[in-house]
Amino acid sequence: MNIEEELGRLLQDDRLDVVARPDATEVVVAGARRVRRRRTAVVGAVTAIALVASGWGVTALSGSLSLPPVDPAVLPTTTATTAPAGPVTVTAAPSTVVETVVVTVTQGPQRPNVGYGPVKFGMTEQEVAATGLVTAAPGGECVAFNWTGDPGTVNAVLVARGQGVVRIKLPSDGKTSTGVGVGSTVAQLAEKYPAGEQHRPGFYDVPMAGDVGWKYVFVLEAEKVVEIRMQRLTADCWDQGEQR
Template sequence: MNLEEELGRLLHDDRLDVPARPGATEAVVAGARRVRRRRTAVVGGVTAVALVASGWGVSALGGSLSLPTVDPALPSTTPTAPTTSATTTTTATPAGGATVTLPPRTVVETVVVTVTQGPARPSVGYGPVKLGMSEQELVATGLVTPVPGGECAAFTWTSDPGTVNAVLVARGRGVVRIKLPTGRQTSAGIGAGATLAQVKAAYPAGELTQSGSYQVLMPGDAGWMYVFVVEAERVVEIRMQRPTADCAQQGEQR
């Protein structure tokens, strides 16, 4: 008898049969169900832990999940403690409900100040004595001496006290008339003793008045003129003065 025949005989031997215990089938099925329930519980617990760690809210194990709607285009935000700053910040709430803090903005205010200046006074005169300067400024030069006057404050040259009404100061207008001291000349070289022809050659734009003076209105916005007092065709006095008739009673304003 070979090996296969021996195995066949043993398998068919009635003495090897093991009778089944009553209720064995039901016990096996119940055990299989318990194993399946334990596996389901373990898988559900692991899933819940993973969802909680990821920030998702679970309403009930084995129930429905409540998941928030998140816009993937928005950056994540981390809560921070409130801070106080002098810089103005702006917040915006785009679609999706997340609040985004915009960069600080600096507001620059520009204030424009308009300064209104009074009428410019000409920087012309005899040395430091200028047309338009106040009486206080005139006295501060130390070149003049006050003398009794009339409607205007009158001064003589300290170095030439015989020159009557050498400098006159009108109220609210300052110095309005400057008479050149004896021996002084204009910038064109005209002084006392010059002929009328010489004056006209140096100042061709002038005009001879009926009173015998030759007046030259200076160009520009300075508002002043030369007055050459002429007698017998020669210059006897030279004045720098305003074109208006200020202090007329203190000498002819021609």
């Protein structure tokens, strides 16, 4: 017996027949419904999760969906920024340049604070007269003043053009800063001013240090001081009115 004959014999054997249940149709239909309901539930659940994640509210899984109202005042907007292709040129705001100007003020030469009382070397004719201590006197190359309080000391103050005061004779009662005055002896004079010299008879010259070239000239008679002058070193009229 070949294989085909054996298979035919088996298929015709009554013992292999399957007897169907009387309610087989209802059982199959019920099973299909259960499968359909499971699938619907799974799909609904997945849809609900997706909608909740997207910001939508689900009111009922079995029926209609309710979308939340949109408030125009808070409606989110998305701004898309597209980078320009190629090089980007950035224009900087113009800067403000602040220039600092340094101004150097150069003062003119200061007048030397050297003189007798308020009358100083370098003072003009008007400034000397304004002190109220002098009276105009007949002049020559230099403008001359006498002490108002000691008119006997003639040509006491001489003012040279362009130089101001160039000579001051101390009043008869005037003294130097070291106390030498009219009546001081030559010995006292040499003690106070050891740097002085007698370049000519009757005159004892003492050059003074400072920012202005000047000297004391002490006039001597009988070994005593009889006159004291404060005198600029460079002045054409420093000996105006003097007897030589």
